[in-house]
Amino acid sequence: MSLPRTAAAASAAAAALLLLAAPQAAAGGGPGGAGRHGRADGTDGQLFLTVSGAQNTWIRGVQLSCPDADGHHSHAAEACMALNKAKGDPGRVPGAAHRCTRQYDPVTATAEGEWNGRPLVWHKTFPNACALDAATGPVFRF
Incomplete structure (x- = not known):
């Protein structure tokens, strides 16, 4: 049964997200605030993106910060643009x-x-990975 692996992967992703969000919260960003970007045009986002294989045999993740395209996402600018268009x-x-x-x-x-x-x-x-790419474009290309 893959439920324990799925729960472990979800817990790991949530923990990583909290660790990545902590510096922003300390700097005055966070829910309800303007954050460090201060954009009101709908392009302000901090996302932790993950892709995992069947039954969590592998997992990879990356932080995407928009609109600055900060982080280690290899197509950050394109991903931010695509997410902006999709609200x-x-x-x-x-x-x-x-x-x-x-x-x-x-x-x-x-x-x-x-x-x-x-x-x-x-x-x-x-x-499959091709179907993911076809559906989400640059967002999960990392």
Whole structure:
């Protein structure tokens, strides 16, 4: 049963998010405040993004800070732009239309943090990494 592994992965992701958010909270950012970016145009976001393989056989994650495109996300500027157009909802990102094989090797993507001062928790499982990329574009390309 994969429930213990899923719970462990979720706990690890939540703990990492809290550690990454602590410096921002200490600097005066956080829910209800303008944060360090101070943007009112809907582009202000601090997200911890993860992608994990079937039954959590592997997991990787990265912090994405918008609009500054801070962090270690390899396509940060494009990801911030895509999320801005989708009003911070990874499920509404236009994606990158391309064909994928029908191979079943599921991957789960998660986004946790805040966007424009509101909490964001999103997760979805895709049939394979290509389907994830086609659906979410640059957001989970790290």
